[in-house]
Amino acid sequence: MQTKSAHFFVAAAPLFLVLFIDSMGLGLVFPILNALLFDPSAHFLSPEISSNTRHLLYGVTISIYMFCWFFGAAFLGDVSDQIGRKKSIMVCLLGAFAGYLLSAFAVMLNSLILLILGRVIAGFTAGSQAIAQAAIVDISEPEHKARNLGLILFFTSLGFVAGPMAGGVLSSSNLLPWFNYTMPFYFAAAISLVNAVLLFIFFQETFSRAANIRLRLHYALEIFAAAFKHEKIRELSIVLLVMIFGWSGFYSFISMYLLRVYHFTSFVNGLYMGLMGVGFGIGTGFLINPLTKRFSLQQCVIGGCLLTALGIALTLAAPTVTYVWFYVLLNGIAMASAYSTILTLFSNQVDEASQGWVMGITGAIMAFAFGINGFLVGLLAELSPKIPLIISTISLVLSAILMKSLYRSSLKNQPFTA
DSSP: OHHHHHHHHHHHHHHHHHHHHHHHHHHHHHHHHHHHHHOGGGOSSOTTSOHHHHHHHHHHHHHHHHHHHHHHHHHHHHHHHHHOHHHHHHHHHHHHHHHHHHHHHHHHHTOHHHHHHHHHHHHHGGGHHHHHHHHHHHTOOGGGHHHHHHHHHHHHHHHHHHHHHHHHHHTOTTTOTTOOTTHHHHHHHHHHHHHHHHHHHHOOOOOOOOOOOOOOTTHHHHHHHHHHHOTTTHHHHHHHHHHHHHHHHHHHHHHHHHHHHHOOOHHHHHHHHHHHHHHHHHIIIIIHHHHHHHSOHHHHHHHHHHHHHHHHHHHHHOSSHHHHHHHHHHHHHHHHHHHHHHHHHHHHTSOGGGHHHHHHHHHHHHHHHHHHHHHHHHHHTTTOTTHHHHHHHHHHHHHHHHHHHHOOOTTTTOOOOO
16 A cells, blocks of 8 residues: 555655646746836836836736647647547656746846747646646546645645745845845746656656547637536536635735735735645635534525625735735635635535536636636726725625525535545
8 A cells, every 4th residue: 555655745746746837837927027017116118108008017927828728738738538548648848847937037137028939838748737737637546636636726726836935935035145036036936947857767657549630729719608508507607707806816916916006026925825825725725624514505606706795805904914914814714715626616516527517617717717807807906905805895795696596516515535
């Protein structure tokens, strides 16, 4: 038994690192992007560029990554069913290496076009997360599958902590003189390349089948449309779309708010978002099982959304900056609880053969909601830095109302089993 477990962890280690890199890449850019686009001393943009244009560029840079993730996750997941997991993940890791390296060059050369191109490449190849999850399930013994799914959440949460912190720490020249805004991207590029080497050496292919390769970029649109056509998950898909739209408004724009209201540096913003990731880890790692033993899954989703909305509203009303550090931990814990339990509800609606399909739908909804939010809310942020957080609060309350009014499933009290 110990030999089997040891073999699993050797084989799965590069896959867990893939999950870490993908979730890290989502938050890595936020502490840096605020400084690059809004701090005149960064000299990244011309001082003649208006504040309205800067907010628009901020939203575009965020949303382009998520829209590319939207298409890339479905496309690369589809390809992995044709050429195998290992080859597909290798393509993703090498693409992430190229994307992060290009982003570093963009900062060094003060090139917005190169930065956006780097985010396009990194976003499209972030689709490796779904493939890595499928590969971990492939190599899991039945009796250890629940444990291994928990490890997936753990390493994903670890990435949410490390990404913003790496962005903040490695960009702060006050810590070391050779730290700057390029260093976080070089760091992400380096670990992507190291992970590709580890994957090549240690990971054995877990799934492949003979098939003619079909490249279907439109597959993401088919998956997204399926979410709202499938009778058993239609209502949940609407709830998840509104929930993630609300959460993404906070996650994507809180750094901007803290910069403009409290004058947070990229370093302090990174620590703040890292603490949010800690809350997410506490929620997924320690609170899900106790909560779902006492409350139904539906109640956990509703409560998590309402508590997150409360935490964001309190952040807006905070009398001093000290309070916002406490509220962000609450936000991370509450959203982790809501997100984990709604994913379980999705999983409970389909049989074992359709688990990959339904998780692909949730990933597509998440990426689409983040992308739309970054673009639309970015246009409104110029009016006031509070607007994204106000929209976030309203959306999360609405998602709780929709969860109560739309969702009518006999499985809503089924316990959490992941």
